[in-house]
Amino acid sequence: MEKPSIPILKSGDCLITSPQVALHDKLAVQFKNDILQRIVETKAKGLVLDVSAIDVVDSFLVRQIGEIAAASSIMGGHVVVVGLRPEVAMALVEMGFSLEGVQTAINLEKGLEVLHKIWRR
Amino acid sequence: MLKGKTQEPIIESTVLIDVDTQKLKRELSTLLEHNAEEIRSQWIKEMQGQGLLAALSPTETEEQSKVIYDTCLLCLKTESYEAAQKYAASMAKKAVLQTMTVDQIITGLLILRDVYGRFIFEWYQKNPTKWRNVNGIYEPVARRILNIATQAFVAERESTIKQLQQQEVAKLSAPIADVWEGVIMIPIVGVLDSARAKQITESLLERISREKTELIAILSIGGIAAIDTKTANHILRTVHAVKLMGSEMIITGIRPDVATTLVTLGIDLSGIVTRSTMREGLEYAFDKLKLKVTKTS
Amino acid sequence: MEQKMIETLEIKNEADIIRARVRAKTIAEALGFNYMDQTRIATAVSELTRNAYQYAGEGKMTINPLNKQGRRGIEIIVEDHGPGIENIELVLKGGHSTGGGLGMGLSGSKKLMDEFDIKTKSGEGTTVTARKWL
Numbered sequence: 001m002e003k004p005s006i007p008i009l010k011s012g013d014c015l016i017t018s019p020q021v022a023l024h025d026k027l028a029v030q031f032k033n034d035i036l037q038r039i040v041e042t043k044a045k046g047l048v049l050d051v052s053a054i055d056v057v058d059s060f061l062v063r064q065i066g067e068i069a070a071a072s073s074i075m076g077g078h079v080v081v082v083g084l085r086p087e088v089a090m091a092l093v094e095m096g097f098s099l100e101g102v103q104t105a106i107n108l109e110k111g112l113e114v115l116h117k118i119w120r121r
Numbered sequence: 122m123l124k125g126k127t128q129e130p131i132i133e134s135t136v137l138i139d140v141d142t143q144k145l146k147r148e149l150s151t152l153l154e155h156n157a158e159e160i161r162s163q164w165i166k167e168m169q170g171q172g173l174l175a176a177l178s179p180t181e182t183e184e185q186s187k188v189i190y191d192t193c194l195l196c197l198k199t200e201s202y203e204a205a206q207k208y209a210a211s212m213a214k215k216a217v218l219q220t221m222t223v224d225q226i227i228t229g230l231l232i233l234r235d236v237y238g239r240f241i242f243e244w245y246q247k248n249p250t251k252w253r254n255v256n257g258i259y260e261p262v263a264r265r266i267l268n269i270a271t272q273a274f275v276a277e278r279e280s281t282i283k284q285l286q287q288q289e290v291a292k293l294s295a296p297i298a299d300v301w302e303g304v305i306m307i308p309i310v311g312v313l314d315s316a317r318a319k320q321i322t323e324s325l326l327e328r329i330s331r332e333k334t335e336l337i338a339i340l341s342i343g344g345i346a347a348i349d350t351k352t353a354n355h356i357l358r359t360v361h362a363v364k365l366m367g368s369e370m371i372i373t374g375i376r377p378d379v380a381t382t383l384v385t386l387g388i389d390l391s392g393i394v395t396r397s398t399m400r401e402g403l404e405y406a407f408d409k410l411k412l413k414v415t416k417t418s
Numbered sequence: 419m420e421q422k423m424i425e426t427l428e429i430k431n432e433a434d435i436i437r438a439r440v441r442a443k444t445i446a447e448a449l450g451f452n453y454m455d456q457t458r459i460a461t462a463v464s465e466l467t468r469n470a471y472q473y474a475g476e477g478k479m480t481i482n483p484l485n486k487q488g489r490r491g492i493e494i495i496v497e498d499h500g501p502g503i504e505n506i507e508l509v510l511k512g513g514h515s516t517g518g519g520l521g522m523g524l525s526g527s528k529k530l531m532d533e534f535d536i537k538t539k540s541g542e543g544t545t546v547t548a549r550k551w552l
Contacts (some may be wrong), residue, residue, distance in 0.1 A: 020466040022440075024432040025468070056439055056457060059522045082367060087324030087457035089365040093358040094458070095526030101364060102263045106367035224491060277490035323454050 006031050008038050014115055015039065016108065021051045025060055026059040032064045036071050045077050050081030050108055062097050066077035069101035078103065078118050082111040127300050128392075146258050150198045152244065153237065160301050161190050164236045176220035189233070197262050209273035223274050229381060230270055234263045236277035297328055304337050304406045306399070318355040326362060332377075337406040341399050343374025353388045360393055369409070371395065373402035394398040423522055429477035429496075438479050445481050446492055446509055449551055453518045458530040459492060465523035466546050467498040472545065476502020484549060486519045491532075491551035499543040 105111040245252035371394040470477025477498040484491035533549040
């Protein structure tokens with residue numbers, strides 16, 4: 001398997017990834033595919049997507065995240081988006097977008113807590 | 122109004138013989154162009170006499186006086202004042218003539234207006250009718266240019282005041298109170314308009330981003346006089362934005378009349394946690410944080 | 419002085435979309451917009467340039483600093499020579515909340531900016547002009 005351009009780490013039953021570069025469309029789709037492939041391979045029950053390094057999130061990226069969440073849900077997993085920047089959150093709600101199907105948390109640590117809480121239910 | 126020394130009837134200066142207007146305008150433009158150096162030198166001389174140019178270098182005086190003179194001529198020739206507006210804006214913003222005060226600049230322009238006017242008079246004085254017609258072309262242009270100049274200064278001043286005001290309002294409008302570890306409160310009193318709501322949201326989101334743990338924000342709107350659709354929707358968006366960042370915002374103090382207004386406006390409050398009083402809001406927050414307030418014996 | 423900031427960028431590939439929004443953000447910052455507004459502007463640029471790229475294959479973005487009687491702002495113009503947009507009214511109103519699609523990007527960027535204008539002609543192309551004021 002080709003090494004994904006954005007590192008996806010495994011920690012216990014869940015995957016953690018934190019894109020550090022601006023995701024142009026091709027890269028975003030590649031990223032999504034890499035994540036989904038990894039989830040299948042590792043049978044991960046959760047994904048923590050750390051977007052703290054992303055300074056602009058537009059409709060395209062929102063859609064990719066939505067697709068990750070939907071596909072992951074079909075496979076029985078949960079996605080937590082963490083570290084959303086205030087200005088990005090502001091722009092998203094103003095445009096009328098919502099990140100459907102994902103949980104949110106303030107940082108990586110809290111994100112993992114959220115996942116564990118969900119799994120304990 | 123100059124009264125002629127002859128027996129000719131006195132004509133109001135606003136009367137023009139239309140057919141000749143364009144021709145006269147061209148004649149006037151050419152006249153002022155050909156005599157540019159003479160008129161401009163006279164203008165500079167008079168300004169120097171009034172001490173207006175003391176803070177300017179000779180180069181700047183030369184350059185800017187030429188630009189202003191040519192710009193005025195352009196307005197006369199083309200009937201377009203865009204160049205004048207651009208230059209006036211740059212004066213107001215201190216991009217040029219930084220060392221001159223507003224008062225000095227306006228006086229300088231008034232002197233130019235006089236110098237032009239006198240020149241025109243001296244040229245046409247043997248033909249009072251023609252002078253009146255030419256003056257009728259010149260005066261509106263001169264007036265408009267001066268108007269543009271003063272307006273530019275006024276606009277700049279108003280802009281500065283507005284910015285200062287906004288900064289002051291910003292300081293007052295987003296008071297975020299730390300109530301407990303993990304709990305913040307934003308009490309809103311008075312009028313909540315879009316601008317203020319935006320300020321508050323931005324401050325709140327910024328505050329949340331700086332925290333290491335999730336917060337419960339209590340937005341208390343009990344003190345708001347009235348609420349409109351725009352503001353209500355903005356508050357809802359803020360709740361969602363806070364949630365996207367992994368925290369939570371609840372709303373307290375929605376008075377019955379405000380609640381009715383919101384329902385009438387069709388605002389969907391489902392999914393938003395609300396409580397009547399600040400106290401109940403706090404109880405919710407503590408409950409979420411698994412905190413309990415007990416009396417010590 | 420401000421001449422240096424009038425920018426024109428060709429949008430020929432995905433990387434150009436990123437380049438466009440970085441440039442827009444930089445200019446917005448230089449003009450004095452706060453970081454929240456900078457992001458709004460950059461996001462709108464991202465949406466508009468993507469639309470041009472996706473539906474027309476190419477596009478051109480121009481950034482103009484604005485100064486209207488002392489009031490400052492930024493103007494973004496994105497134009498393409500693509501198929502044009504049919505039923506522009508419908509497109510602007512439409513869209514669901516999960517993102518994606520022409521309508522989403524257009525209506526989204528409209529909400530982020532203060533002034534928004536679209537000129538489109540079937541078969542000829544589209545020009546979107548958006549402005550934000552300080």
